[in-house]
Amino acid sequence: MHTGCGITRRDAGQAKSFVPLRGADDSFLWVGKPQALAYIPKSAAFQPFSSFSSPSDLPLSHVKSWYQIVVAVPSEALEKASNVLFEAGSTGLEEVSSQDGTGRLIAYFVGSNQRAVLHEVRSGLPEARINASQVELEDWSAAWRDRFEPVWPTDRLVVCAPWHDVSAPADGYRVVIEPRTAFGTGGHATTRLALQALEGVVRPEDRVLDVGTGSGILAIAARKMGAQEVTAIDTDPLAVQNVIENAALNGVDGIQAEARSLELEDRGYRVAVANIISSILRPMLGRLHSATEPGAVVIFGGLLSRERESFASSLEAGGFKVVDVLQEAEWIGFTTSKS
Numbered sequence: 001m002h003t004g005c006g007i008t009r010r011d012a013g014q015a016k017s018f019v020p021l022r023g024a025d026d027s028f029l030w031v032g033k034p035q036a037l038a039y040i041p042k043s044a045a046f047q048p049f050s051s052f053s054s055p056s057d058l059p060l061s062h063v064k065s066w067y068q069i070v071v072a073v074p075s076e077a078l079e080k081a082s083n084v085l086f087e088a089g090s091t092g093l094e095e096v097s098s099q100d101g102t103g104r105l106i107a108y109f110v111g112s113n114q115r116a117v118l119h120e121v122r123s124g125l126p127e128a129r130i131n132a133s134q135v136e137l138e139d140w141s142a143a144w145r146d147r148f149e150p151v152w153p154t155d156r157l158v159v160c161a162p163w164h165d166v167s168a169p170a171d172g173y174r175v176v177i178e179p180r181t182a183f184g185t186g187g188h189a190t191t192r193l194a195l196q197a198l199e200g201v202v203r204p205e206d207r208v209l210d211v212g213t214g215s216g217i218l219a220i221a222a223r224k225m226g227a228q229e230v231t232a233i234d235t236d237p238l239a240v241q242n243v244i245e246n247a248a249l250n251g252v253d254g255i256q257a258e259a260r261s262l263e264l265e266d267r268g269y270r271v272a273v274a275n276i277i278s279s280i281l282r283p284m285l286g287r288l289h290s291a292t293e294p295g296a297v298v299i300f301g302g303l304l305s306r307e308r309e310s311f312a313s314s315l316e317a318g319g320f321k322v323v324d325v326l327q328e329a330e331w332i333g334f335t336t337s338k339s
């Protein structure tokens, strides 16, 4: 089952320094079905977003090489080409658009039978220009460590890696994240929006629920903002390991990290945050409603600005009153009050 999505797009001429599988800006290659193409930001900017499916689908942290097929087709054939590539087993797709009416798709394959894949792509796209190659990344972790810069999502908060020599802002706090496969280094707008929203609402003594915790960045920040305890859950067990590691790096206790989704037994939270994606958040609204106290603050992230009205209607129908909407680029986050 796929629990999130994202696809990388970039315009022709943009830097080609993209590291497949995991980018320092929290991009992941998309893993899943082509329906998720619906989530491609239309701006066609390099603005990926995803989360990932079950770890068995994604042994990404161990991947040091991949098979890459570049397909050039007329723009109107891009959707068909992407379907063929996904059908052939691509774990990620990157689109490079150009002005001359042709489009290029770069498809990544991990651990696939390369001859069979190439044969399938050639048969499915007989008119396309196709190039295939094996890409080795000699030092993958070093490559993306180099791209991880400290970020200051608010005046009071800096997020950095353990090797960064950065101090906390005056009267503020520092969150240290060891970048691994889990999402959440502060490099993505959705994380920054959630951190900004949290800073405005967390009070001492709060019990906070972080659904889709990823690296644990929001949970750790909430503790540093004064929350008494945080339940941090994620369907990805690798994320939970990363939360535990990051909590220790930050000298923070009081975070209960669990590999699971939201359950009916979750109750009594004064603050909840869920930075995931609308297709996952919508079915979760009922459980978030029952997990939180009357008047609780519930923060929703991972939403595109074009989803603003439709998601606001879902929130209202689900018993959440919108009290604030934060935006960065095409991403928005809702702060709501449980009615």
Ligand SMILES: C[S@@+](CC[C@H](N)C(=O)[O-])C[C@H]1O[C@@H](n2cnc3c(N)ncnc32)[C@H](O)[C@@H]1O
Pocket: 003, 004, 050, 051, 052, 182, 183, 184, 185, 186, 190, 191, 194, 211, 212, 213, 214, 215, 216, 217, 218, 233, 234, 235, 236, 239, 260, 261, 262, 275, 276, 280, 302
């Ligand atoms: C966009 S990341 C957010 C990570 C981090 N909270 C942040 O704000 O940077 C979404 C996370 O949600 C997790 N996830 C997806 N579906 C979920 C579900 N149904 N229940 C819990 N976690 C889920 C993914 O594994 C992923 O780690």
